[in-house]
Amino acid sequence: MTYCVGLLLDVGLVLLSDTRTNAGLDNIATYRKMYTFEEPGERVIAIMTAGSLSVTQTTLSRLQDAIDIPDGPSIMTVDTMLEVAEMVGAMLSDVSGKIAGRMGEQASAARASMILAGQRRGGEPRLFLIYPEGNFIEATSDTPFLQIGEHKYGKPILDRVVTPETTLEDAKKAVLLSMDSTLRSNLSVGMPLDLCVIPSGEQRISERVRIDAEDETFQAMSVAWSNALRRGFQEIEI
Amino acid sequence: MTYCVGLLLDVGLVLLSDTRTNAGLDNIATYRKMYTFEEPGERVIAIMTAGSLSVTQTTLSRLQDAIDIPDGPSIMTVDTMLEVAEMVGAMLSDVSGKIAGRMGEQASAARASMILAGQRRGGEPRLFLIYPEGNFIEATSDTPFLQIGEHKYGKPILDRVVTPETTLEDAKKAVLLSMDSTLRSNLSVGMPLDLCVIPSGEQRISERVRIDAEDETFQAMSVAWSNALRRGFQEIEI
Numbered sequence A, B: 001m002t003y004c005v006g007l008l009l010d011v012g013l014v015l016l017s018d019t020r021t022n023a024g025l026d027n028i029a030t031y032r033k034m035y036t037f038e039e040p041g042e043r044v045i046a047i048m049t050a051g052s053l054s055v056t057q058t059t060l061s062r063l064q065d066a067i068d069i070p071d072g073p074s075i076m077t078v079d080t081m082l083e084v085a086e087m088v089g090a091m092l093s094d095v096s097g098k099i100a101g102r103m104g105e106q107a108s109a110a111r112a113s114m115i116l117a118g119q120r121r122g123g124e125p126r127l128f129l130i131y132p133e134g135n136f137i138e139a140t141s142d143t144p145f146l147q148i149g150e151h152k153y154g155k156p157i158l159d160r161v162v163t164p165e166t167t168l169e170d171a172k173k174a175v176l177l178s179m180d181s182t183l184r185s186n187l188s189v190g191m192p193l194d195l196c197v198i199p200s201g202e203q204r205i206s207e208r209v210r211i212d213a214e215d216e217t218f219q220a221m222s223v224a225w226s227n228a229l230r231r232g233f234q235e236i237e238i
Helices: A053-068 A081-101 A104-109 A155-161 A168-185 A216-235 B053-068 B081-101 B104-109 B155-161 B168-185 B216-235
Strands: A003-009 A012-017 A020-022 A028-030 A034-039 A043-051 A112-120 A126-130 A136-138 A145-149 A193-199 A207-211 B003-009 B012-017 B020-022 B028-030 B034-039 B043-051 B112-120 B126-130 B136-138 B145-149 B193-199 B207-211
Touching (some): A003 A043, A003 A112, A003 A126, A003 A168, A012 A043, A043 A193, A053 A081, A081 A104, A112 A145, A168 A216, A168 B155, A216 B216, B003 B112, B012 B168, B034 B193, B053 B081, B081 B112, B112 B145, B155 B168, B168 B216
Antiparallel strands (some): A020 A028, A034 A043, A112 A126, A126 A136, A193 A207, B003 B012, B012 B193, B034 B043
C-alpha cells in the first residue's frame, strides 16, 4: 500500500509520500515513490506513484528516456502542464495495459495511479491525480488537495486545516500530520518519507528532504499531536 | 454505507450507529441499525448491522421470532454470550446464503456484518464482530473496540484515546467524535445516530438515545473538537 498527498496552495505545491511497498504482507521493501524533474526557473515537475511497482517504475523510466532524447517531445518540453498530464496519463495507461495483457486473471493487479504536480514558466502551479486508465482530475481552490493510496485515515486533518491560503509551513505540518495518522493505522504505509516543496512562480524545488524513522523533529511533532488530541479530547464536555 | 462502533470497557459496553442506508446514491433513507433485547437483571443484548438491509432486517426478524416462541431456543435463552454469537452468526449466514442464491451475479450484494454486544447474568460483558459467513471475532483488552462499515475515518481517535480503563463518559465522547469525523468525510454515513450504554454487571441498558441533526450538544461537541484540532495544529512547531 501507499499514501501520497499533494497540496495546491496560493504560495505553492507541497507533496509528501511514504516509501513502503509490499508484495504480500511477508515481502516488504522500501522504494521511492516521488520523482522530480527540474530545470530551475523554467519548469519543475514532481510525480508520486501508488499501485503496481512494475507499472510505475516502467512508466517513469519511459518518461525519463523521452527526456534524455535530444529535441524529442517529453514532459520537460511540451507546452503546458495539461499536456504533461496527458503525456503521463497516456504512458501510464499504455504500460499498464501491456502488463495487464500478460497477466490473465491477475490483470487487475497491473494498475497504478499518480499525483502530478508542477509549474512551467508563464503558467500557474497545477496538481493532477492521474487514474490507471490515463484520465485525470485537477485540484482546484474548492478542493486544494489530492491523495492516492490509503487516503482515508489522513483525510480528516486535511479537511479541517487546508485551504488555498495555507502557508507553506502550515502545509508541511498538515501533510506530515496526515501521514502520521495514516502510519499509525495502516502497517502497509511506512517510513521513511519524502517531502517536496515547490514555491509558486519559481519553477524550482525549494525543499526536498527524506524523513527517516529516527527523525527527531517528526517524532516530536507526532508526540505533540497525540498530546494535543488527548488534551482537546479531555477538554470537550458532553 | 454505515458506520457502527462498539467499545468493550471495564465499566461496560458503549455502542453507536448511524442510520443512513442507500440503494445507489440517489436512493437514500433512514433505517435503524441498532437493535436491543433486554430482560433487566438477567440479560441484555445489542446488535448493530452493516450491509444489505434485506439481509439484516430478515436476520433480526427471525431472531425476534425465535424469542417470541415460548420455551424455544433463542438469543435470550441460550446459556452463554458465545452461544448467542453462534446463533446470530448462523442465522446471518443462512439468510445471506438464501438471498445470494437468488441473486446470480449480484450475489455479493447480499452480504452483511454485525456487531453483537451483551452480558448475561453470571457472565462478563462481551463484544463480537460477526462476518457475513457467520464466523466472528471478539474484542479483548488489547483491542477494546470493534467497527463495521466505513471504519477508517473514525479509527485514529479511537486508537489514541480508548483503553479498557476509559470511563463511560469518555467512551461516549470517543464514539461520538469518531462518528463526527466519519460524518464529515463520507456522505453515505448520516444522522440521526443511535447511542446505547450497557454498564457492566447490571444486564440492562442505562442509556439509549437517538441523536438527531439538530441536537445542540452534539453540534457543540463537533465545533469544540474542530476548534481543539485547529488549536492543537497551530501550537505544533516543526
